[in-house]
Amino acid sequence: xxxxVDIKTLVIDGKExxxxxxxxxxxxARENGIEIPTLCHLDGLSDVGAxxxxxxxxxxxxxxxxxxxxxxxxxMEVTTQTDRLKKHRRTILELLFTERNHICxxxxxxxxxxxxxxxxxxxxxxxxxxxxxxxxxxDASNERFTxxxxxxxxxxxxxxxxxxxxxxxxxxxxxxxxxxxxxxxLNEPWGESSCxxxxxxxxxxxxxxxxxxxxxxxxxxKHPDFLPYLNMMREAK
Amino acid sequence: xxxEELEQIARDVHRENGEFDYxxxxxxxxxxxxxxxxxxxxxxxxxxxxTGKNVLIRKTGCMGPCxxxxxxxxxxxxxxxxxxxxxxxAKIIESLGSAPVAELQCDLNDHFDSQVRVVLxxxxxxxxxxxxxxxxxxxxxxxxxxxxxxxxxxxxxEVTEAGLRGRGGGGYPTGLKWSTVSKAVGDIKxxxxxxxxxxxxxxxxxxVMEGDPHRVLEGMALAAFAVGASxxxxxxxxxxxxxxxxxxxxxxxxxxxxLLGSNICNTPFTFDVEVRLGAxxxxxxEETALIASIEGKRGTPKxxxxxxxxxxxxxKPTLINNVExxxxxxxxxxxxxxWFHDMGSERSKGTKVFALxxxxxxxxLIEVPLGITLREIIDRIGGGVPEGHTFKAVQTGGPSGGCxxxxxxxxxxxxxxxxxxxxxxxxxxxxVMDDTSCMVSIARFFVEFCMTESCGKCIPCRAGTAQMYRxxxxxxxxxxxxxxxxxxxxxxxxxxxxxxxxLGMTAPNPVLSTLKYFRNEYIDHIVNKRxxxxxxxxxxxxxxxx
Numbered sequence: 020x021x022x023x024v025d026i027k028t029l030v031i032d033g034k035e036x037x038x039x040x041x042x043x044x045x046x047x048a049r050e051n052g053i054e055i056p057t058l059c060h061l062d063g064l065s066d067v068g069a070x071x072x073x074x075x076x077x078x079x080x081x082x083x084x085x086x087x088x089x090x091x092x093x094x095m096e097v098t099t100q101t102d103r104l105k106k107h108r109r110t111i112l113e114l115l116f117t118e119r120n121h122i123c124x125x126x127x128x129x130x131x132x133x134x135x136x137x138x139x140x141x142x143x144x145x146x147x148x149x150x151x152x153x154x155x156x157x158d159a160s161n162e163r164f165t166x167x168x169x170x171x172x173x174x175x176x177x178x179x180x181x182x183x184x185x186x187x188x189x190x191x192x193x194x195x196x197x198x199x200x201x202x203x204x205l206n207e208p209w210g211e212s213s214c215x216x217x218x219x220x221x222x223x224x225x226x227x228x229x230x231x232x233x234x235x236x237x238x239x240x241k242h243p244d245f246l247p248y249l250n251m252m253r254e255a256k
Numbered sequence: 257x258x259x260e261e262l263e264q265i266a267r268d269v270h271r272e273n274g275e276f277d278y279x280x281x282x283x284x285x286x287x288x289x290x291x292x293x294x295x296x297x298x299x300x301x302x303x304x305x306x307t308g309k310n311v312l313i314r315k316t317g318c319m320g321p322c323x324x325x326x327x328x329x330x331x332x333x334x335x336x337x338x339x340x341x342x343x344x345x346a347k348i349i350e351s352l353g354s355a356p357v358a359e360l361q362c363d364l365n366d367h368f369d370s371q372v373r374v375v376l377x378x379x380x381x382x383x384x385x386x387x388x389x390x391x392x393x394x395x396x397x398x399x400x401x402x403x404x405x406x407x408x409x410x411x412x413x414e415v416t417e418a419g420l421r422g423r424g425g426g427g428y429p430t431g432l433k434w435s436t437v438s439k440a441v442g443d444i445k446x447x448x449x450x451x452x453x454x455x456x457x458x459x460x461x462x463x464v465m466e467g468d469p470h471r472v473l474e475g476m477a478l479a480a481f482a483v484g485a486s487x488x489x490x491x492x493x494x495x496x497x498x499x500x501x502x503x504x505x506x507x508x509x510x511x512x513x514x515l516l517g518s519n520i521c522n523t524p525f526t527f528d529v530e531v532r533l534g535a536x537x538x539x540x541x542e543e544t545a546l547i548a549s550i551e552g553k554r555g556t557p558k559x560x561x562x563x564x565x566x567x568x569x570x571x572k573p574t575l576i577n578n579v580e581x582x583x584x585x586x587x588x589x590x591x592x593x594x595w596f597h598d599m600g601s602e603r604s605k606g607t608k609v610f611a612l613x614x615x616x617x618x619x620x621l622i623e624v625p626l627g628i629t630l631r632e633i634i635d636r637i638g639g640g641v642p643e644g645h646t647f648k649a650v651q652t653g654g655p656s657g658g659c660x661x662x663x664x665x666x667x668x669x670x671x672x673x674x675x676x677x678x679x680x681x682x683x684x685x686x687x688v689m690d691d692t693s694c695m696v697s698i699a700r701f702f703v704e705f706c707m708t709e710s711c712g713k714c715i716p717c718r719a720g721t722a723q724m725y726r727x728x729x730x731x732x733x734x735x736x737x738x739x740x741x742x743x744x745x746x747x748x749x750x751x752x753x754x755x756x757x758x759l760g761m762t763a764p765n766p767v768l769s770t771l772k773y774f775r776n777e778y779i780d781h782i783v784n785k786r787x788x789x790x791x792x793x794x795x796x797x798x799x800x801x802x
Contacts, residue, residue, distance in 0.1 A: 068714075069713045069714045070715055071754040083753055083754060085756075106750075107749075107753060110747065114715055114716065114719035117723070118718075149723075172715075192712065195709070195710065196708060196710035196721070197707065197710070197719065197721075
């Protein structure tokens with residue numbers, strides 16, 4: 020095995036940092052205490068670049084780059100907080116809040132919700148767009164968990180954790196565009212699906228879409244941090 | 257197969273055809289078929305048999321002027337007939353050897369004179385289900401020449417020097433793409449032909465696949481030779497059953513002639529093609545989504561890089577080009593890159609096929625040298641808008657494109673000029689609008705298209721297009737305020753700059769370009785509650801779909 024590691028240097032928000040070749044902007048930024056907002060990204064899962072909250076500016080390009088899937092290069096100059104980026108991030112969050120029925124006061128994840136936290140940290144104080152108020156089902160057929168599609172933001176963390184970590188691939192997405200939905204198996208009720216009841220999807224769900232039955236608010240914080248540990252132990256084996 | 261054998265086939269077909277006194281070509285493309293060209297063909301055959309005249313009756317692909325179908329051409333004189341009713345078949349057969357049937361003669365001289373046919377050179381002249389017809393018109397000559405006389409690098413160089421750019425819409429230099437894939441490391445590589453044509457008002461690729469399928473296969477085989485691939489896929493939407501059938505026949509015939517398969521032309525080169533069907537998703541025309549679909553997965557785009565040239569189908573280096581791009585390859589190899597480079601404008605070489613439709617007299621398929629002005633296409637080739645109406649705009653590039661107003665008709669058609677005008681070249685759909693078209697409604701139509709065709713993966717495109725559609729509906733219904741318009745512009749910016757793939761990034765273009773050139777129409781709807789084109793029924797409530 021080669022002992023040489025290719026090290027690159029770059030600048031993120033004016034700070035000179037070093038990184039291994041092949042690392043993403045997001046990894047390098049977080050290693051160096053620079054916070055970039057993310058939603059579909061989760062340490063321990065593959066990245067899909069779908070939520071677009073982590074877009075950053077790279078000097079010399081008018082285009083924006085999703086930090087979670089963009090590799091760094093030597094001499095790269097990244098800016099993570101500009102008025103343009105902040106405006107886009109707020110609009111994206113606004114689009115999420117108005118897409119389905121996110122009513123924090125009656126949500127099991129109130130106080131532990133990543134969407135709620137992002138709304139606050141990104142300075143979203145008002146919603147200009149009309150709420151779409153779709154009529155979506157709640158599936159409580161599983162004896163341990165419930166899925167409330169009104170709170171789903173289609174980040175596909177459940178799909179990925181089920182396929183990549185649990186190896187069951189019970190969750191997937193059906194439908195197109197604004198009518199997309201996460202489903203279990205071929206749209207069977209969750210309780211009748213091939214679900215292994217491991218509960219990983221509930222722990223990685225950033226909102227109150229997937230939750231343990233009988234838990235509400237402060238009694239239902241989620242713990243997605245088991246993932247990097249699990250991956251590390253598996254690799255060591 | 258050697259060049260001599262190929263030429264022998266061509267000579268044999270030529271001699272066989274020459275044994276007929278007349279050749280009557282009947283267009284059986286979709287538009288002509290819907291006007292009853294099949295029964296015209298049968299009637300012609302019956303009449304020929306009855307009179308005992310020695311006539312070859314051939315079914316061909318698209319001849320061009322689709323609105324004038326059924327089209328019939330009598331060779332060797334080249335007499336073109338249009339709007340041929342079944343009842344006139346006997347008259348046409350009777351006229352052979354004497355003066356043509358005057359009342360059926362096609363007088364579209366202006367329509368044809370400004371056109372240059374490269375991609376469509378065989379369409380309307382060959383039976384697309386007969387490989388020998390294609391070979392008779394120099395088909396597969398380029399492939400045999402390349403395999404026996406050229407190195408793969410020579411083919412890449414010819415394509416690069418020709419200056420061909422991707423005909424799917426993006427305009428990426430084809431030679432550069434080929435050289436990237438040829439340099440990519442890997443013993444397995446793939447070539448893919450993107451035939452998932454889905455823009456509203458676009459039917460160029462369908463006509464090429466249906467009218468001259470071997471041209472696409474030959475282009476793919478040349479590409480495979482150039483980049484070092486041995487397997488190809490043609491991804492065609494299932495809504496094109498005739499194209500699928502013709503391509504399947506073409507592949508079978510090419511295999512039988514030894515032009516596909518193992519050791520083609522007794523060289524080590526091995527290449528075969530499979531047809532894969534799309535299930536009706538517009539986004540599968542995006543290359544990474546198309547690749548996912550071929551792999552049997554849900555057709556959603558992936559972030560690039562890695563580009564397919566490095567990691568594509570089953571993570572192998574993959575060359576993916578559009579139907580029309582491949583259709584240009586054989587003539588480039590046959591005639592040399594200089595011949596191609598001499599056509600077109602400064603940075604857009606060669607010809608482009610456009611599907612002309614909307615409020616225009618001669619709808620149909622045209623092929624023009626790039627650089628030609630929009631005015632010449634619309635007024636001369638298209639015959640202008642219908643009598644008594646005034647031209648308003650032309651929409652190019654489908655849902656990713658924009659509307660170009662009357663004052664810019666002198667614009668030369670090229671990738672860069674159209675981009676600068678706020679539209680794109682796109683795959684070649686050209687929809688003409690006149691004073692009966694409401695530009696806000698047009699923008700709403702395209703946004704609705706993008707909304708329903710969004711895959712749902714990224715938020716800006718999934719939820720952004722749905723909100724844009726709501727705001728545009730509000731404007732059309734005369735219920736919007738100027739604040740709504742500002743919100744719409746704001747939303748357009750976010751969807752354009754942050755979406756994952758090209759579908760989302762370009763979805764706001766129809767709104768932004770109509771706002772740029774027809775802002776007064778938006779204001780008219782919002783402030784004066786009036787739609788001058790009379791399309792929007794302001795005051796009546798319309799159901800909001802999303």
